[in-house]
Amino acid sequence: MERLGSNMVGSRFNQWFREKLTTAGINNKQFARLSKQPYSTIMTWRYSSDPQVWGQCRIAEALSDLGLGEYSEIREEIKDLVNGRR
DSSP, X not given: OOEETTEEOOOHHHHHHHHHHXXXXXXXXHHHHHXXXXXXHHHHHHHTOOOOXXXXXXXXXXXXXXXXXXXXXXXXXXXXXXXXXX
């Protein structure tokens, strides 16, 4: 995990995830409800760890439901970010 000054930056996935929530115009609690994930899990994905496979699927489903792309494309992008290919 990277730090910029005293701020936690996180992994490439963490940065990407925060950008997607901002683009969607929703907060962490709203995304937790939409993705059916605990709020604490959403906060972990925002700053400190990458999601496991099931979490990746939930994120892709929720972002697709928000109209931010097709499920399969979002899922592939997440997989690439988590595996360090982006």
